[in-house]
Amino acid sequence: MAKAGSWPERGAVAAPAGGTSAVWGECKGSGSKPYLAAVHLDGDGGTAYKCSCPSRKIPCKHVLGLLALWAQEEVDLREERPEWVATWLSGRVARRNRASTRRPVDPARAAATLREREEAVAAGMEELRLWLNDQIDAGLAEVPKYGYDHWDRMAKRLVDAKAGGASALVAGLPAVARGDRWPERLLERLSLLHLLACGHRAGEALDPRVRGAVRARVGIASKAEEVLEQGERVRDTWRVLGWRDTAAPEAGMLARRLWLRGRDTGRTALSLTFARSGQAPATAFRSGTEVTAEFAFYPDGHRAVPVHDGDTAPAGPPGGGTVAEALDSFAAAAAEDPWLDTWPVVLDRAAPAREDRWYLADPDGTALPLTAGDPWRLLAVTGGHPATVAAEWSPAEGLTPITVWDRNGKAVSL
Amino acid sequence: MTGTRAPEPLDPLAPTGSWDRLVSAALVGTARREVPDTPDLPATPGGNDASDLLDRAALATVRRAAGYVPATGTTPLTPDPGTSDESAEAGPGATRLLDRIIADRPELLPEWLERVAARGRCAARASLPLLLDEGARHSQTRPAIVAAAGTRGRWLAAFNPRWSYATGVPLPGDRFSERDWGCGTPGERRRALLALRTADPDRARELLTAVWPGLAKAELRRELLETLATGLGPADEEFLEQALDDRSAVVRGSALSLLTRLPGGAHAERLRGHVRAHASLRDDGSLRVDPPEGRDAALRRDLALAMPAPDAESANGYSERLWALVTHTPLDVWPELLGTDPAGVVAAATRTADAEPRSRLLAALANAAVVQRDAAWARAVLGALGPGPSRTTASARSGPLDTGRLLDLLPVAERCDLTLRALPAVRSSDRRGELFGATRGPWTDALSAEALRLLREPRRANAPVAGYEALCAAAALYMRPAHVTALPDTAPFDGNAAVHAYDRLRDTLRFRLDMHREL
Structure with missing residues (x-):
């Protein structure tokens, strides 16, 4: 297939900026008609393939043969191209343009849009604050009898006000309003929502990081481009602590929370990536490595994106601490983000203990409970011997180990 | 707490x-x-x-x-006191393959485990929970899984009731521990006894004899009794005879299976006596076995059978006694009694005129060959069943005749040879696929060559596909994976289902080729 003789007609299409944009060829098959194969190399959605053969494999062997030939420099740039190549390529370009058509940016108009949005959010959050007061005025005793629409009305109002994060928090309330100790758990949630509404109302008066946390929880998303442009930059050697995949608020999506820690600054960074459920979210970071790079931080001071690829190198276990130190670091982070419910901690010499449930314990027996489920992989890797463990800590749910470093210092994701 | x-x-x-x-x-x-x-x-x-x-x-x-x-x-x-060597763990490549096997290709797990064991390695520690879960679902792979899980796996299994099957199993390097035997869990006691049984069978039996009367639970008595299978010898017979009088049927059954493995003992001789008393050759050369008496208490005891129901003799009771007698009596009694070889005995059994007693007798002889692991008898019974191996012969009244287990008693080369000789006479492609599957592997080159020829044979797009699929499934498991090079990238024919089976076969062979490179 990758022989010049099989491809009497072939050519490469030059890219405007130099290099090759596409390769095409007509392959002599056993039948009377040749197979028409083409590859679009610099398309927006990645490389695209086309072939008129009936094979269901993409790319098919004809395309692969053509590419092999091209790699051997047997396909030259050609000005003219057959009509089927021109049609296919122009169709792809047109689709790309349609997809990326944006209204021309008018700064005044953009500012107005932004202001309208801020006002909408503010109105929604104020309504939430008053609604919360109403709930407490009326008393919570009857709450378990309420139908879903009682909560849905408020949640929907917040969606309309473009406060998706706050809306999701309200939508989660009916699940809290039943079961064991529901009055206490419900009052906790309501009071934290109240704190969020008050925080939003305080606006610029807040410390910038707290304000960043408020806006992120309310659901006012910062665009990655803005963060790269204006966000705080920190250069460090970032050790990968581990990651955990959870269902994202959007239906059918999976979120990967990957935690890093700066070697020199001690700064905690969170990389968030998303994928459709069933697929693994892609991250640039691998466990058991560290990457020297500059990160740009979101306004909340934790979430970050790398400014450039950086240099990745293998790394041993990160420095860990005691349970008390882990709880202190959570408390310090909660001071800036009181809604915090997930925080990475690293325990060294942590050993599993089993009492009424599973724990991870310091050498002196001080211990944090593990989330529901059994830590089988952790046990299998450590054999119950003390080890360095990175975990997500949530005061409400417990400790979820995400990475363990075995006796040889090798990272194992849990 | x-x-x-x-x-x-x-x-x-x-x-x-x-x-x-x-x-x-x-x-x-x-x-x-x-x-x-x-x-x-x-x-x-x-x-x-x-x-x-x-x-x-x-x-x-x-x-x-x-x-x-x-x-x-x-x-x-x-913590796990084991000092197992981490360098003996399967590498990252082999571990990735294991993950994919557990997720998508469970049929290849036995081969992975076999290859890991052959290299003297064990599974990576992080894979142990998944592996032990597999064993909880499929009991037939348990011994190989426990071996691959090593001492760390056994330590881990103690924490999860689903994995308890792995706690009582001995591993190389185990030592007898007084503490485990004296006050361990049932699993630990069993393990301690097994370790001692390997080193000093007589001492182990003496320990068991000493505690035997105090063992209240029948299940524990059975588990400990079965440790005698390791290092079984004539010296154990007296103790086993005693266990044949146990009040629990499961213990009596275990004692009987162990006694069956001592063909030189008094028990075996008594069973031969029962056969001699009930079997004879008729004038037409057919084998006749008279119904053993249900009221014969000595025979019932020797075969660990319950007292028959008081409403006299049912056909079932007769079948049960015949089945037990033929299964447990050393097979050497038959040639001696009839003056012929195993094939001759089987021929005499098939000469019986009535279909029902005939198939019942044949099935019992087949079962005896399996229980007593006798290849010569397996060969004789298979020979009487017609050309080529099959795993599905069944007779309505006596239950299925498990020819698969008979075949497994033969060396693999002989199985391949049987199939190869039977193939030319087979017209139906379904039957051909079944033959290949029943042979199991690893196939000889000669049989692989024949399979490859059939796999590449031109076929009509609308030809029935079940036989071809069966052939592909068998070749995927039993052919040496290097043969994948003899299969062109694209199936040399059309027809969706067959092309799909062909692609899947190539895919599996290439996966196994990776596995053979890694392990």
Whole structure:
């Protein structure tokens, strides 16, 4: 297939900026008609393939043969191209343009849009604050009898006000309003929502990081481009602590929370990536490595994106601490983000203990409970011997180990 | 619970006075009740009642989350004392393959385990939970899984009841431990006894004899009795004879299976006597076996059978006794009695005129060959069944004749040869696929060559596909994976289902080729 003789007609299409944009060829098959194969190399959605053969494999062997030939420099740039190549390529370009058509940016108009949005959010959050007061005025005793629409009305109002994060928090309330100790758990949630509404109302008066946390929880998303442009930059050697995949608020999506820690600054960074459920979210970071790079931080001071690829190198276990130190670091982070419910901690010499449930314990027996489920992989890797463990800590749910470093210092994701 | 203090571990907010008062006020509603005093909380800005209450509740909530009190005085697990060598673990490549096998290709797990064992390795530790779960689902792979899981796996299995099957199994290097035998769990006792049985069978039996009368649970008696299978010898017969009088049927059954493996003993000789008393050759050369008497207490005891139902003799009772007698009596009694070889005995059995007793007798002889692991008898019974191996012969009344297990008694080269010789006479492609599957592997080159020829044969797009699929499935498991090079990239024919089976076969062979490179 990758022989010049099989491809009497072939050519490469030059890219405007130099290099090759596409390769095409007509392959002599056993039948009377040749197979028409083409590859679009610099398309927006990645490389695209086309072939008129009936094979269901993409790319098919004809395309692969053509590419092999091209790699051997047997396909030259050609000005003219057959009509089927021109049609296919122009169709792809047109689709790309349609997809990326944006209204021309008018700064005044953009500012107005932004202001309208801020006002909408503010109105929604104020309504939430008053609604919360109403709930407490009326008393919570009857709450378990309420139908879903009682909560849905408020949640929907917040969606309309473009406060998706706050809306999701309200939508989660009916699940809290039943079961064991529901009055206490419900009052906790309501009071934290109240704190969020008050925080939003305080606006610029807040410390910038707290304000960043408020806006992120309310659901006012910062665009990655803005963060790269204006966000705080920190250069460090970032050790990968581990990651955990959870269902994202959007239906059918999976979120990967990957935690890093700066070697020199001690700064905690969170990389968030998303994928459709069933697929693994892609991250640039691998466990058991560290990457020297500059990160740009979101306004909340934790979430970050790398400014450039950086240099990745293998790394041993990160420095860990005691349970008390882990709880202190959570408390310090909660001071800036009181809604915090997930925080990475690293325990060294942590050993599993089993009492009424599973724990991870310091050498002196001080211990944090593990989330529901059994830590089988952790046990299998450590054999119950003390080890360095990175975990997500949530005061409400417990400790979820995400990475363990075995006796040889090798990272194992849990 | 050794001194752990964890007041309400799931609830970070242990109730305090102020908090409880805030909760009750919130339940009643601030319209009807004043906001309570909360002396232990910092002052809040005030405002209307509801807002004030929420302010204070938020303070309390955040304070409790940030001021989480950990549990103290927990006792760590007793760690795995094993000093297994980590360098003996399967490498990352082999581990990735294992993950994919467990996810998508469970049929290849036995081969992976076999290859790991052949290299003297064990599974990577992080894979152990998945592997032990596989064993919990499929009991036939358990021995190989336990071996691959090693001492770390056995240590881990003690924490999960689903994995208990792995706790009582001995591993190379086990030593007898007085402590385990004296006061261990049933699994540990069994393991200790097995370890001793390997080193000093007589001493192990003496220990068991000493505690035997005090073992109240039949299941424990059975488990410990079965350790005698290791290092079984004539010296064990007296103890086994005793166990044949046990009050529990499962223990009597185990004792009988062990006695069956001692063909030189008194018990075996008594069984031969029962056969001699009941079997003879008829004038037409057919084998006749008279119904053994249900009331014959000595025979019932020797075969670990229950007392027959009082409503006299049922056909079932007769079948059961015949089945037990033929299964457990050393097969050498038949040629001696009839003056012929195993094939001759089987021929005489098939000459019986009535279909039902004939198939019953044949099935019992086949079962005896399997139980007594006798290849010569397996060959004789298979020979009588017609050309080529099959795993599905069944007769309605006597239950299935498990020819698969007979075949497995033959060396693999002989199985391949049987198939190869039977193939030319087979017209149906379904039957051909079945033949290949029943042969199992690893196939000889000659049989692989024949399979490859059939796999590449031109076929009509609408030809029936089941036989071809069966052939592909068998070749995927039993052919040496290097043969994949003899299969062109694209199937040399059309037809969706067959092309799909062909692609899947190539895919599996290439996967196995990777596995053979890795392991």
